[in-house]
Amino acid sequence: xxxxxVESNPFSKHYNxxxxxxxxxxxxxxxxxxxxxxxxxLVYFIIFKYLPMYGVQIAFKxxxxxRGYLGSSWxxxxxxxxxxxxxxxxxxxxxxxxxxxxxxxASFPAPIILALVINEVKNKxxxxxxxxxxxxxxxxxxxxxxxxxxxxxxxxxxINNLISLLGMKRIxxxxxxxxxKTIYVFSGIWHNVGWNxxxxxxxxxxxxxxxxxxxxxxxxxxxxxxxxxxxxGIMPTAIILLIMQxxxxxxxxxxxxxxxxxxxxxxxxxVIRTYVYQVGLLDAQHSFATAVGLFNSVINFILIVTVxxxxxxxxxxxxW
Amino acid sequence: xxxxxxxxxxxxxxxxxxxxxxxxxxxxxxLFVVSASFSDPVLVLAGKVGLxxxxxxxxxxxxxFQEPDVYTGYKNTIIYTTVGxxxxxxxxxxxxxxxxxxxxxxxxxxxxxxxxxxxFNGGLIPKYMVIKQLGLVNNFWVMIIPxxxxxxxxVIMRTFFQKNIPDEIYDAAMIDGCSNIRVLKSIVIPLSxxxxxxxxxxxxxxxxxxxxxxxxxxxDERKYPLQIFLRRILIQNQYTExxxxxxxxxxxxxxxxxxGMKYSLIIISSLPILILYPFIxxxxxxxxxxxxxxx
Numbered sequence: 001x002x003x004x005x006v007e008s009n010p011f012s013k014h015y016n017x018x019x020x021x022x023x024x025x026x027x028x029x030x031x032x033x034x035x036x037x038x039x040x041x042l043v044y045f046i047i048f049k050y051l052p053m054y055g056v057q058i059a060f061k062x063x064x065x066x067r068g069y070l071g072s073s074w075x076x077x078x079x080x081x082x083x084x085x086x087x088x089x090x091x092x093x094x095x096x097x098x099x100x101x102x103x104x105x106a107s108f109p110a111p112i113i114l115a116l117v118i119n120e121v122k123n124k125x126x127x128x129x130x131x132x133x134x135x136x137x138x139x140x141x142x143x144x145x146x147x148x149x150x151x152x153x154x155x156x157x158x159i160n161n162l163i164s165l166l167g168m169k170r171i172x173x174x175x176x177x178x179x180x181k182t183i184y185v186f187s188g189i190w191h192n193v194g195w196n197x198x199x200x201x202x203x204x205x206x207x208x209x210x211x212x213x214x215x216x217x218x219x220x221x222x223x224x225x226x227x228x229x230x231x232x233g234i235m236p237t238a239i240i241l242l243i244m245q246x247x248x249x250x251x252x253x254x255x256x257x258x259x260x261x262x263x264x265x266x267x268x269x270x271v272i273r274t275y276v277y278q279v280g281l282l283d284a285q286h287s288f289a290t291a292v293g294l295f296n297s298v299i300n301f302i303l304i305v306t307v308x309x310x311x312x313x314x315x316x317x318x319x320w
Numbered sequence: 321x322x323x324x325x326x327x328x329x330x331x332x333x334x335x336x337x338x339x340x341x342x343x344x345x346x347x348x349x350x351l352f353v354v355s356a357s358f359s360d361p362v363l364v365l366a367g368k369v370g371l372x373x374x375x376x377x378x379x380x381x382x383x384x385f386q387e388p389d390v391y392t393g394y395k396n397t398i399i400y401t402t403v404g405x406x407x408x409x410x411x412x413x414x415x416x417x418x419x420x421x422x423x424x425x426x427x428x429x430x431x432x433x434x435x436x437x438x439x440f441n442g443g444l445i446p447k448y449m450v451i452k453q454l455g456l457v458n459n460f461w462v463m464i465i466p467x468x469x470x471x472x473x474x475v476i477m478r479t480f481f482q483k484n485i486p487d488e489i490y491d492a493a494m495i496d497g498c499s500n501i502r503v504l505k506s507i508v509i510p511l512s513x514x515x516x517x518x519x520x521x522x523x524x525x526x527x528x529x530x531x532x533x534x535x536x537x538x539x540d541e542r543k544y545p546l547q548i549f550l551r552r553i554l555i556q557n558q559y560t561e562x563x564x565x566x567x568x569x570x571x572x573x574x575x576x577x578x579x580g581m582k583y584s585l586i587i588i589s590s591l592p593i594l595i596l597y598p599f600i601x602x603x604x605x606x607x608x609x610x611x612x613x614x615x
Contacts (some may be wrong), residue, residue, distance in 0.1 A: 052447040
C-alpha cells in the first residue's frame with residue numbers, strides 16, 4: 001500500500017494540484033462502490049458522534065431550546081466556574097478518583113492471579129470447568145448483578161445471616177456510605193475477573209514449552225518457573241491493559257454506580273457522570289451539565305493521551 | 321532435588337486450594353439464586369436456605385408468570401435484541417469491510433475519524449439533544465439506531481478481515497470483473513462465518529442486558545425492555561400488579577412473595593443466556609482474542 005499511495009498521497013513532497021485529479025481517477029473511482037458501502041457508517045458517525053461534539057458549544061452558552069444552538073448567547077466559562085466553586089465539586093472529584101483508583105488497584109491483579117492459577121491446573125477437565133465457571137458472571141446484566149448484591153447484602157440477606165450467626169451485629173451495607181466503594185469494587189471483580197483473565201490465559205499458553213523444560217533441567221521448582229517464566233511472559237499484555245484501564249479513570253462505570261447508589265450513600269457514591277445525569281436530564285440544566293460533562297471528557301482525553309505517550313517511551317507498547 | 325519436591329508439593333496445595341476457593345466464590349452466589357428461587361420465601365428470608373432448596377415449591381415462578389410487566393418486558397427485549405442485532409451486524413460489516421481493504425483510499429483518515437470517538441465524546445447532554453431533535457425520544461428506533469455500531473466490535477471485525485482474507489483473492493476477483501460489493505457478498509461473508517457468530521453474540525448480549533438507553537430515552541412503559549422492570553422489582557423493591565393479585569392479604573405475606581419472586585425473576589430473565597452459554601462460550605473467548613490483537 002505504501003508504494004502505491006506515495007504518488008497520490010496529498011502529504012507527500014511531490015504532491016501538486018494536478019495529482020489531485022490523478023488520485024481521484026486512479027484510487028477512488030475504481031473502488032467507488034466501497035465508498036457507497038461506507039457511506040451509511042460515515043453518516044452514522046457524523047450524526048451520533050460528531051454532532052454531539054458540535055453541540056458541546058452549549059457549555060459556553062446559556063442554552064435555551066427556543067433560541068437553539070446558534071441563537072443562544074455566549075457566556076464564556078460561567079458554567080465551568082459555577083461547577084468549580086460548587087459544593088459538590090470536590091466531593092465528585094474525590095468519589096470519581098477514589099472509586100477508580102480503588103478499582104484499579106484491587107481489580108487489576110485479580111485476573112492475572114486467576115490466569116496463573118488456571119495455567120497451573122494441568123487436568124484438562126478441571127481447567128475447562130474453572131474457565132467456564134469464572135467467565136459465566138460476565139453475562140449477567142448489571143441490573144441483575146446489582147439486584148443480587150442488594151439482596152445478598154440486605155439486613156436479612158445471606159451475608160448478614162452469616163454475620164449474625166458469628167454473633168456480630170448486622171450491617172446495613174447498602175445504606176452505609178463507608179461500604180459503597182468496597183461493594184462496588186468487589187462485586188465488579190466477581191462480575192468480570194474471569195472475562196478479563198481470558199487474554200492472560202491465552203498469553204500464558206503462548207509461552208514456549210522449551211523455556212519451562214530448560215528451567216526444569218536447571219532445577220527450578222514450580223514456583224520459580226512461575227516467577228521467572230510465566231510472569232514475565234504476560235507482562236506486555238498486562239502493561240497494555242493497565243494503560244487502557246488508567247485511561248478509563250474518569251469514565252468510571254456509570255450504569256452500575258447509578259443502580260447501586262441511593263440518597264443515603266450519595267456522599268461517597270456520587271461521581272461526575274451520575275451528577276451530569278442528575279442536573280442535566282432530571283433538573284434540565286442543559287448548559288451547566290454539558291460543561292460538567294465536557295470537563296470530564298477533556299480530563300479523560302488528556303489522561304489517555306498522556307498514559308499512552310508514557311508507555312510508548314517506557315515499554316514501547318502503546319495503543320496507537 | 322528433595323527440596324524441589326517439597327516446594328512443588330506446597331505449590332500444588334496452594335494452587336489446589338485457590339482453585340477450590342475460586343469455585344466456591346464464583347459458583348455459590350449463582351447456585352444460591354437457583355436454590356432460593358425454588359424454596360419457600362419464608363425460609364429464604366429466615367436464612368435457612370444454604371446450598372439446596374428448602375421447602376421446595378415453584379410458587380415464585382407462578383408469581384412471575386402472573387406479572388404483566390414481565391411479559392411486556394420480555395417481548396420488547398426480544399424484539400429489540402433481534403432487530404438491534406441485525407442492524408448492528410449490517411452496519412458493522414459496512415464499516416469494517418471497506419476499512420479492511422488496502423485499496424480503500426482515505427482509509428487512514430476514516431479510521432482516525434472513527435477511532436477518535438473512542439477517546440473523546442460530546443457527552444450525555446449534547447447526545448440527548450441530538451436524539452431529541454431527530455424525534456427519537458420515546459421512539460422504538462432509539463433502542464436500535466444510536467447504538468448501531470460499537471467501535472470496538474468494528475475494529476475486531478476489520479482485523480479479522482485483514483488477517484483472514486488474502487489480497488490475492490481480491491486481485492483475482494477484480495480481474496474477473498467482480499465489484500467490491502459482490503466480493504463482500506460472495507467471498508468475504510462466506511469466509512468469515514466465525515467472526516459473524518462472535519459479533520452476533522456480542523451484540524445480542526449487550527442488547528439483552530441494555531438498560532441505560534431505555535432509562536434515558538423511553539417514557540412509555542409499554543416500550544420498556546425487561547431490564548427496566550427488573551430494576552424496579554429487584555433494586556427499587558416496588559410492589560407490582562401481579563403480586564397484589566396473587567399473594568395473600570397481609571403485608572408480610574406480600575413481602576415474602578416479593579422476595580421469592582426476585583430470585584425466580586433473575587433466573588427467568590437470564591434464561592436465554594444461561595441455556596446458550598455452554599455452547600457459545602468458546603466463541604466469546606475467540607472474539608476476545610481477536611480483539612486483543614492490536615488492530
